Amino acid sequence: MWANYHTHTHYCDGKGSFKDFLHRDQVKSIGFSSHAPLPFSSPWAMKQEMLPAYLKEIEKLKNTETSIEIYSGLEVDYVPNLIGPSDFTQPDYTIGSVHFADTFPDGTHWEVDGIHTLFLDGLKSIFNNNFRAAWGRYFELTRQMLKESPPTILGHMDKMKIQNQDSKFFTEDEPWYQQEIKKTIEIIKTSGVIVEVNTRGLYQKKSKTPYPSPWILQLLKASNIPITLSSDAHHPSQLISEFESTAQILIQSGFKKLSILTGNEWKEVNFNANGIYFE
Ligand SMILES: [Zn+2]
Numbered sequence: 001m002w003a004n005y006h007t008h009t010h011y012c013d014g015k016g017s018f019k020d021f022l023h024r025d026q027v028k029s030i031g032f033s034s035h036a037p038l039p040f041s042s043p044w045a046m047k048q049e050m051l052p053a054y055l056k057e058i059e060k061l062k063n064t065e066t067s068i069e070i071y072s073g074l075e076v077d078y079v080p081n082l083i084g085p086s087d088f089t090q091p092d093y094t095i096g097s098v099h100f101a102d103t104f105p106d107g108t109h110w111e112v113d114g115i116h117t118l119f120l121d122g123l124k125s126i127f128n129n130n131f132r133a134a135w136g137r138y139f140e141l142t143r144q145m146l147k148e149s150p151p152t153i154l155g156h157m158d159k160m161k162i163q164n165q166d167s168k169f170f171t172e173d174e175p176w177y178q179q180e181i182k183k184t185i186e187i188i189k190t191s192g193v194i195v196e197v198n199t200r201g202l203y204q205k206k207s208k209t210p211y212p213s214p215w216i217l218q219l220l221k222a223s224n225i226p227i228t229l230s231s232d233a234h235h236p237s238q239l240i241s242e243f244e245s246t247a248q249i250l251i252q253s254g255f256k257k258l259s260i261l262t263g264n265e266w267k268e269v270n271f272n273a274n275g276i277y278f279e
């Protein structure tokens with residue numbers, strides 16, 4: 001049995017209703033985390049007018065479901081002066097995720113984890129093809145979010161690496177990249193957030209490693225930073241995809257506990273490759 005706090009239903013770009021995700025043989029605690037409404041147009045975010053119904057439907061389900069603990073969440077973007085996780089106080093928790101870095105000359109927000117051709121367009125027109133500056137900006141925005149608008153959970157912290165398949169731009173052992181990660185971990189430490197270990201890149205075959213990479217997991221462990229394991233499911237069939245293999249990576253990285261929500265509180269519980277367990 002597992003817990004998962006990163007799931008997307010039909011309220012945003014996911015498939016299926018809340019009930020479709022209640023796989024009683026897979027999870028004992030679940031959180032829903034639709035993309036929070038954005039102050040500009042987006043094909044994947046929830047519409048602003050749907051937010052009250054979203055929260056109400058989750059509350060209703062909490063009262064009727066007895067075998068799984070249910071929590072309300074939102075995956076919130078961080079765009080300076082426009083939106084951040086601390087703007088949303090209604091759900092039980094927030095996941096703060098950076099999906100945008102700066103804007104094209106026409107004002108369109110550049111999505112850094114979208115299709116690769118769009119990534120290349122932004123890299124050229126916003127960063128003059130300076131990929132180190134682009135990655136630096138991405139992590140700078142992550143640190144700024146943690147300081148100015150901290151979420152409960154930091155979402156997929158190195159997801160921009162999907163644009164660096166086959167080390168097209170750099171290898172992760174380059175000192176400048178390691179420095180960006182280490183600087184970010186310093187801010188994670190002081191912000192008190194939980195870091196998400198996200199399996200979506202693995203089962204979507206966009207990444208050979210989870211977000212974040214195993215060497216980053218080792219640094220997080222060395223700093224005693226709490227983690228959650230999640231699948232970023234956009235379909236009920238993805239609820240615990242690659243959990244077993246990723247749990248093994250976590251064990252190899254030295255982790256013995258996962259953070260879960262139980263009794264309305266975040267608690268660290270034991271886990272092995274088969275799931276979480278209580279002593
Ligand atoms: Zn995301």
Ligand SMILES: [Zn+2]
Nearest residue numbers: 006008075232
């Ligand atoms: Zn997500």
